[in-house]
Amino acid sequence: MNYEIIDCIDSGTEFCPCKLAEANECILCSQMCGKKFCDCMNWKGTCIYQEFYNNGNKAKEGRKAFDCSIKEVTKLQEDLIKIRFSVPHKLALDLTPPGSYVFLRTDDNVYFDVPISIAYSDTDADEITVLIEIRGIKTKKLTELKEGDILGVRGPYWNGVFGLKNIQNAKNGNCVVIARGIGMAPMLPVIKRLINNGNSLRLIIDKSPYEEIYVKEYLDEYNLTYEEIPVLNNKGELSEEIKAVIKEEYDGKEISLIHCAGADILTYRMIEFTNSLDTNLKISCCNNAKMCCGEGICGSCTARFKGRKVKRLCKVQTDPRNIFEGRRFI
Template sequence: MTYYIKCTLKNKKKEARGIFSCTFNFDRKRIRELRPGRFVMVWLPGIDEFPLSPSNYDPETCTVRLTFKVRVIGTQTLSAINVGDAIFIRGPYGNGFKVPRELAKENDKPVLIAGGGVGLAPLMPLIKDLLHRNIKLHVICGFRSFDEAFFIDEIADLLENNFTISTDDGSMGIKGTVVDVAKELLRRKTFSYVYACGPEIMLFKLHKMLLNKRVPHQMLVERYIKCALGVCGSCIINGFRLCKEGPVFNDVKLKKMKEFGRYKRNASGVRELIS
């Protein structure tokens, strides 16, 4: 899908410090092609174009919610638009999260979902999908501090007590990182599968730990994306195009990525160390 859909802002909410949710009307046909973990390209003419994975989509109301952290001019501009303003969206693109057959069957072992920072946003459709399938879940919501925490009420409504909050500074929930919490949970419980999204350093550490514990997993990886069509090569990680084969990869593919957790590429395609 290469053409753009003009989308009008229906609602805007400041979720936390520097984090906003914008809900737009969307194309009735395209919305049925969305799946948890897939992404769309947001185009702000004359300013920027960038990928976002929806934090919610509703075929009944034909709306899409995009949740993002304000970082550069694109997200700065998006956070400043008003209800009634229009932007352009193309997509959806990529491969989203998959539910293995064994999870869909009756399974007493819960699934662990780990979200770090704004990486929690694209996990929300997955959480709802798995709950709809009657799959038991435990969700980790990790933030730097309490003023960056978001979606807590929404998650509490969905999961009751089956979630853990952590902050790096201890200002909310458990003091520690998502990886710290996951390590402790995996020590006390047996999980059949893990899904994760967040900063790549977090994902890399979690990936290594899960490999050692032989827990299968999928992770949504973020990279600079230009065309989203698999042509330009700007989002390639060791031969895998994030916009086509990803952005969600399973543990088998992640093991083959020597750059995962170590290097990224900037807008010019130059390889840089991940800090």
């Protein structure tokens, strides 16, 4: 029997209970969904209902916005920039886990905030580095920034990666990390965690559509080598080269984890392919949901699944197969 184990990324943190609980829409707590009995879907060590009661029957204070000084703005190519900015020490610590991201303020209107994954958090210098792909009106505004400017930063947020438990549970094993395009940036915290867990890594990078691999300095810091292999062909299918890599690793030794850092089509095709080998292969991937508020309220991130289920992808943490299988594309 397949039972979907879901989690809320904020459960058990200083931001729980949130506005969803206040509206009887909590992801985990049955009583905060208007029911009369206790039937938590995933116990995190604290009672959400009790926390809500102790807080005067209202949500905890949400994320704060910080005014951060920009230390460096580098134009890597026409549609890609790197920004390094200072942050409070606690925020630097909070943004070290895989899947961490922040909202960057591009206008006085908070609805124009843009979610950006963390590439590197330097907890000694209290600095954050992000790589930003220039794709639309929001990100174009960021190209106007320069060293010394003040940047509005809202965070921390942590649900930038699906399958976090698979990453945390991968220890002293063999992992394959596959990155394509801008996915090179959010893969770095994942790599750091896997290395800290004693894993050996085989790193595959497809720099397309970029001219260079712009994270080499961080890979050197981790003493990592990588292979440049195209991962998708012009039909949107997995390339034969990447299929050969997965088969080689699967036939040679047990794979603890395959991490896909790229567009949804890469993860979808990888799930299809790995299911043909072994449905128990552990996978993690980037969360590419369209986000606006980051708190599950606005509905920008929601996706609909079989059985009339709706998941708030900025909050729900689950296995990638539960995101890409049974999803309704309408």
